[in-house]
Amino acid sequence: MSNHTFNKSISIVSxxxxxxxxxxGIELSVLNKRPASMTVFSNEKTILMVHGATYPIGSLYDVELDGFTFLxxxxxxxxxxxAVDVRGYGGSTRPPEMDQPADQDPPLVRTETGIRDFGSAIDFVLNHRNLSKVNVLGMSWGGTVAGAYTSLNNNKVNKLTLIAPQWLSNKPIPIDTGGSLGSYRLVPAGTTKERWLSAAPEGKRDSLLxxxxxxxxxxATLASDPNSKTVHPExxxxxNGPILDIREYWTVGxxxxxxxxxxxPVLLIHAEWDIDVPLDLAQNFFTSLTGAAYxxxxxxxxxxxxxxxxxNRVQAFQAVQSFLDENYTPAGQ
Structure with missing residues (x-):
């Protein structure tokens, strides 16, 4: 068995x-997975992940495909x-406004709230395992949460992994479909396949999933929202806070x-057909990371x-694992 495949023989505790x-009144849901045999905990071998603007951790990082999840x-x-669900997502408390019609309140959970929730989760993990730092990972909007948190708290972060992080755009960003923004939006998980696959060239769509x-x-996505069976089926x-931030930050320079x-140290992972974070955005972001150790x-x-x-998900998993496995000693230590 190579070092870069899923090892089915290892017993994992959840x-x-x-x-x-x-x-x-707002609690955050944190999921932990680790080898059952693990008895020693270290900064280098601990990671905290945060999701994007639409789907919670159970929908992005813990869906069992091919017998195993990213976690x-x-x-x-x-x-x-x-992995932590920011308030309003997954297993975390939903602000009371989310049980009202969306047009009654302004957009909820702006990026600064996401950063505060992420910080609460980091402090929990550091205290829980008696550590001084953790590795962090964020995808898309979560990349902004993790990146912004790190920019303010480098002393608590060992290494940073960003998957398709947001950056400045002079074109519309697909997740913002325009119009007025209520406190939240309803996302029809089952009918998103066409949009998902439309990013790929026509001849390649059938083999992507x-x-x-x-x-x-x-x-997994529908299971993350208790109302998906009753109040707003499917x-x-x-x-919508992250969408308002797109309008007030990313698309206005x-x-x-x-x-x-x-x-x-920073790892940026990007995929060829990403229309949400196109190649030039990723490149502009990468070249802005001038202070990174590497x-x-x-x-x-x-x-x-x-x-x-x-x-090709395992290619991304392997890239993250390789980056985290590398020995890194900050200068002066």
Whole structure:
């Protein structure tokens, strides 16, 4: 068995925590997966992940495809892996406005709230395992959350992995479909396949998602929102704060944070057919990381913005694992 495949023989323990946020009444759901045999915990072997603007951790990082999830993969390679749902997503508390019609309140959960929730989860993991730093990973909007957090807290971050992070755009960004923004939006998981695959060239669409993978993803996505069976069948709620931030920052030439303030090692993962974060955006972001201890870009062919759930997903997993496995001692230590 090579060092870069999923090791089925390793027993993985899964644990869920509900932790306090910085807001009374709002709890955050943190999922942990680790090898059952793990007894020693370290900065280098611990990672905390955060999701994007639409789908929670259970829909992005913990969908079992081919017998294992992204979290399982990392845990099978001796990582103590955590993933947090920001408030309003997955297993975390939904702000009370999310039980009202969306047009009654302004967009919920802006990026600064995501960063605060991520910070609460990092502090929880550091205290829980008695560590001084963790590795962090974010995808898409989560890349902004993780990147901005790191830019302000390099002392708590070992290494930073960003998958298709947001950056400045002079073109419309597909997730923003225009119009007025309510507090949240309803996302019809089961009918998103066409948009997902439309990013790929026509002749390649049929092979992007192996048989049954999309259906498994839909099931996991709908399971993340208790209202998807009753109040709004077949839809999940996603907060609109991240969309408002696209309008007030990314598409008007305002960076939400300064990538040059990140001083830890950075891995950027991007896929060839990503229309949400096109190649030139990723390149402009990468070249802005001038303060990083070192930085690397891995480009995955034949993948979209959702590459973590597609046929080439293990290439992304391997890139993350290789980056985290490398010995790194900060200068002066």
């Amino acid at each position: 644990e869920k925590f509900n932790i306090a946020s910085d807001t009374p 399982d993969y990392l845990a099978s390679h001796d990582y103590d892996v955590y 192996p048989d049954g993978w999309f259906e498994k993803w839909v099931e 839809h999940i709620r996603a907060t 305002k960076a939400f944070y300064e990538p040059k303030d990140i001083t830890v 930085r690397r870009w891995v480009e995955i062919g034949e993948g979209t913005h959702m590459v973590l759930l597609e046929k």
